[in-house]
Amino acid sequence: MIEPTVTLTHLHRADGSATYTHNGYSIIGAVNGPIEVQRRDELPEEAAIEVNVRPSIGVGSPRERHQETLLHNTLRSIILTRTLPRALIQITLQVRTLPLEDGTTGVNSSLTLLPHLLHTALLALLSASIPMRTTLTAVLIAQPSSPAKNIVPSLLSPSAHDLVRSKPVRAVHVFAFAGDGRMLLNESDGRFSFEEWNEACRMAEVVCCGEEEEEEEEEEEKDGGGVELEAEGEAMDVDAQAQKESLDLWLRSVVRRKVEGEQRWRRAT
Amino acid sequence: MPREAEISLNEREFIKQALQEQIRLDRRAFDAFRPLELTFGDEYGVADVQLGKTRVIARISVDVTTPLPERKFDGIFQILTEFSPMASPAFEIGRPTDAEVILSRILEKAIRRSNALDTESLCIIAGLKCFALRADVHIIDHDGGLIDASCIAVMAALQHFRRPDVLVEGEKATILSVREREPIPLSILHQPLCVTFSYFEGEIFLVDANLAEEQVRQGEVILTMNKHGEVCQIAKYGGATINPLALLNCTNVALQKVKEMSTFIQKRLEEDAKQRDAGGLMAELSAENAR
Numbered sequence: 001m002i003e004p005t006v007t008l009t010h011l012h013r014a015d016g017s018a019t020y021t022h023n024g025y026s027i028i029g030a031v032n033g034p035i036e037v038q039r040r041d042e043l044p045e046e047a048a049i050e051v052n053v054r055p056s057i058g059v060g061s062p063r064e065r066h067q068e069t070l071l072h073n074t075l076r077s078i079i080l081t082r083t084l085p086r087a088l089i090q091i092t093l094q095v096r097t098l099p100l101e102d103g104t105t106g107v108n109s110s111l112t113l114l115p116h117l118l119h120t121a122l123l124a125l126l127s128a129s130i131p132m133r134t135t136l137t138a139v140l141i142a143q144p145s146s147p148a149k150n151i152v153p154s155l156l157s158p159s160a161h162d163l164v165r166s167k168p169v170r171a172v173h174v175f176a177f178a179g180d181g182r183m184l185l186n187e188s189d190g191r192f193s194f195e196e197w198n199e200a201c202r203m204a205e206v207v208c209c210g211e212e213e214e215e216e217e218e219e220e221e222k223d224g225g226g227v228e229l230e231a232e233g234e235a236m237d238v239d240a241q242a243q244k245e246s247l248d249l250w251l252r253s254v255v256r257r258k259v260e261g262e263q264r265w266r267r268a269t
Numbered sequence: 270m271p272r273e274a275e276i277s278l279n280e281r282e283f284i285k286q287a288l289q290e291q292i293r294l295d296r297r298a299f300d301a302f303r304p305l306e307l308t309f310g311d312e313y314g315v316a317d318v319q320l321g322k323t324r325v326i327a328r329i330s331v332d333v334t335t336p337l338p339e340r341k342f343d344g345i346f347q348i349l350t351e352f353s354p355m356a357s358p359a360f361e362i363g364r365p366t367d368a369e370v371i372l373s374r375i376l377e378k379a380i381r382r383s384n385a386l387d388t389e390s391l392c393i394i395a396g397l398k399c400f401a402l403r404a405d406v407h408i409i410d411h412d413g414g415l416i417d418a419s420c421i422a423v424m425a426a427l428q429h430f431r432r433p434d435v436l437v438e439g440e441k442a443t444i445l446s447v448r449e450r451e452p453i454p455l456s457i458l459h460q461p462l463c464v465t466f467s468y469f470e471g472e473i474f475l476v477d478a479n480l481a482e483e484q485v486r487q488g489e490v491i492l493t494m495n496k497h498g499e500v501c502q503i504a505k506y507g508g509a510t511i512n513p514l515a516l517l518n519c520t521n522v523a524l525q526k527v528k529e530m531s532t533f534i535q536k537r538l539e540e541d542a543k544q545r546d547a548g549g550l551m552a553e554l555s556a557e558n559a560r
Binding site for chain 2: 014036060092094100
């Protein structure tokens, strides 16, 4: 899997910003917060979150509103909104480029974009130093339909080009996992059995959170039971035990690079 | 939405007094632009302009529709500017601020109504099919000079854009994809560019004011010109009265700036074309007719 490239905190006006590029998708994210909230959106005990997704061409449509809702619900579960009552956290995601084949993949394009939007939002939130319970990683899994008895392996984080080549795609899944391995979001589209979904879920978990031998059985049961949001997550473990290449490690390396850059003055003196 | 943070009284006085002493806070000359940076995306028709800390991305896209019934021989060209909270939390989606209205109005006047783009060349079959071109202007970072930066971005993107070729046989038109035939550039008649002058007390005109200077200024004059010295539009906002002779002087300054910017855009376009023309095949592939 090719790792996404990220530039953090490159905008001057926004409190936090990130540009994320992966598989031909490029998204600019900006976070302002905590800022003053409008009277009608104000929540007395927690921070309001506003997500704006802006397409590269044209103005927002119901598709973007749907993505905004998904992002809003997912991010609300990891941002410590209770620590910032009566404030607003404003997240703007501007899609800059889409891959050329995006319109012709034959799968729901709002799902293929979703993991990238989630990553951009998270990185922008990290850049803005918004208090968060845990981190988040997301991945897209596509299951191409097998013509005969032979089973085609599922595609892990496929690019638009891969999707076009393996047409027709039977089902696509988007999974998002928190830093402690809990599932935060699952969106699936197409025809699939529960076994297939389970397999996709396990595959996504390995990619997102790295290998975890003992807990695997336990995790699976939890995931089957649905989304668990309210549990308190542990603080981020800086010494990652997972050795395998995973999105979690990638996220850590991005943040580490950023922190190292910012702490340069300390080591220089 | 929170309002834009107003500049403090002390800062305001400081900037004003410095200007009276012929000093700008960033040590620029009164008629100097901030460093301009222009990059093009991998695909055709995306221009990313950075003017100091201001950053604007323009993106051109094309579609096929039926032309307007009263303009059967013309294609459709639209410029869309919508501010997002990315540039400043004071910008709200769906509720345009004054700056947004002014920006879209000026771009409309400067580019669309000055006939920078030959819309007749976008017509495929008169009255039935035409290309609808749209330019989306995304404001990514806001530090003043939005009008100048947006105008540069849109003009550069238009010159960079290539539309797909069409094959017309009687009433039937076929759009040829990029793989079938090399897309062709738009026919651009001239290149209008905007220069904004900020007016301060004592006949001081600043070129390319940043956000702090914009908040202090008493008036602004937006001049649009092409490199041949033809004035496309003049707009003046703000209450201060301006001497007509000073305005004439502004046009001279604007002409010089527009010439510089045009050559800069041209240079960048040529660099980009050279990069794309890796095997030297562009000349053979081109389906463009000589004008």
